[in-house]
Amino acid sequence: MSLADSVQLLVDFLRKGKGNTTLLTGAGISVDSGIRAYRGPGGTYTIRKHRPIFYGEFIQDEAMRRRFLGYPPVRRAESNPTHYAMAALQKMGYLSSLITQNVDGLHHRAYSDDLSLYLSPPSVKPTEAPDAPLPPLDPAILELHGTLRHAHCLSCHTPVGRDSFQDRLSELNPAWHEFQKEVELGKREEKLNPDGDIELGPGVRYEDFQVPACDQCGGPMKPRVIFFGESLEPLTRRHSEHFVSSASQLLVAGSSLATFSAYRLVRQMKEQGGPVGLINVGESRADPIVDWRVGWEGGAGDIFPEAVRELLKDEKRPDVKAEVERMLKAGKVRKVPPGPAAS
Numbered sequence: 001m002s003l004a005d006s007v008q009l010l011v012d013f014l015r016k017g018k019g020n021t022t023l024l025t026g027a028g029i030s031v032d033s034g035i036r037a038y039r040g041p042g043g044t045y046t047i048r049k050h051r052p053i054f055y056g057e058f059i060q061d062e063a064m065r066r067r068f069l070g071y072p073p074v075r076r077a078e079s080n081p082t083h084y085a086m087a088a089l090q091k092m093g094y095l096s097s098l099i100t101q102n103v104d105g106l107h108h109r110a111y112s113d114d115l116s117l118y119l120s121p122p123s124v125k126p127t128e129a130p131d132a133p134l135p136p137l138d139p140a141i142l143e144l145h146g147t148l149r150h151a152h153c154l155s156c157h158t159p160v161g162r163d164s165f166q167d168r169l170s171e172l173n174p175a176w177h178e179f180q181k182e183v184e185l186g187k188r189e190e191k192l193n194p195d196g197d198i199e200l201g202p203g204v205r206y207e208d209f210q211v212p213a214c215d216q217c218g219g220p221m222k223p224r225v226i227f228f229g230e231s232l233e234p235l236t237r238r239h240s241e242h243f244v245s246s247a248s249q250l251l252v253a254g255s256s257l258a259t260f261s262a263y264r265l266v267r268q269m270k271e272q273g274g275p276v277g278l279i280n281v282g283e284s285r286a287d288p289i290v291d292w293r294v295g296w297e298g299g300a301g302d303i304f305p306e307a308v309r310e311l312l313k314d315e316k317r318p319d320v321k322a323e324v325e326r327m328l329k330a331g332k333v334r335k336v337p338p339g340p341a342a343s
């Protein structure tokens with residue numbers, strides 16, 4: 001299918017379900033922001049140079065050490081034109097909600113310049129009571145697998161901003177901090193051992209790594225990300241089901257739907273009788289059940305911005321029009337640097 005035909009298919013789909021479409025995104029959307037997509041048997045993971053981390057390993061502090069080194073590239077990553085185009089669809093009222101499997105926060109960054117929106121942890125602790133009301137999400141972006149933007153206490157669930165958490169890790173681990181800065185400046189290279197561990201330099205020992213304790217209760221802190229082998233937060237699961245049940249159709253982009261938590265949302269939409277469209281490079285688990293699919297032949301970065309340009313012709317509100325025009329000029333493409341093959 002040509003790019004023009006793909007764009008037209010997307011535009012028609014969005015017009016038909018205006019205001020009632022849920023968009024589900026995956027790692028493919030962040031590749032143009034320089035974040036490498038990792039696929040594993042349990043799903044998709046988006047930290048550069050790191051193999052998927054299992055929850056059990058985290059408890060041994062292993063994952064935290066790797067994450068300390070893996071966070072800075074994500075902290076610096078910027079939203080690309082596809083993130084901005086999707087934010088523009090939200091501003092123009094085409095989407096009722098956006099559900100992402102990505103943990104990089106780049107949908108939030110594209111939606112608003114307000115960095116406090118991006119970096120502030122939620123002010124309330126998650127309540128997992130099955131009948132608790134769903135907290136309002138503004139913007140309506142649900143991070144299905146959690147987020148690297150915040151950390152929280154595993155015991156009392158008190159949240160902290162991820163940047164301040166990273167700074168505390170740096171203070172507690174000055175040798176690691178130096179090592180990480182040298183890696184970033186290109187003075188030292190991170191090397192991956194066959195077992196997936198990063199090879200560290202002299203004076204940087206795994207066993208010396210210190211993890212800060214919770215201010216409130218002394219419990220262990222962890223980035224608010226769902227690790228492999230861990231299930232979704234119950235509240236997040238309910239929220240995702242609610243977003244799908246209150247929509248009339250589902251659009252999937254940049255995901256092979258390898259994780260069941262994402263695939264089941266496609267099944268949910270099909271069971272409630274709504275159409276599902278899919279835009280993805282390569283095959284996906286949902287190919288046999290979706291109503292249409294586009295293989296992104298025209299290039300990942302083109303379909304969504306082109307569709308937004310087309311839909312913008314219908315936009316009558318001058319303020320929205322101006323904001324969307326600004327968004328269409330924003331966004332940088334950063335190619336993924338060469339590195340070891342994904343596990």
Ligand SMILES: [Zn+2]
Nearest residue numbers: 153156214217
């Ligand atoms: Zn605590």
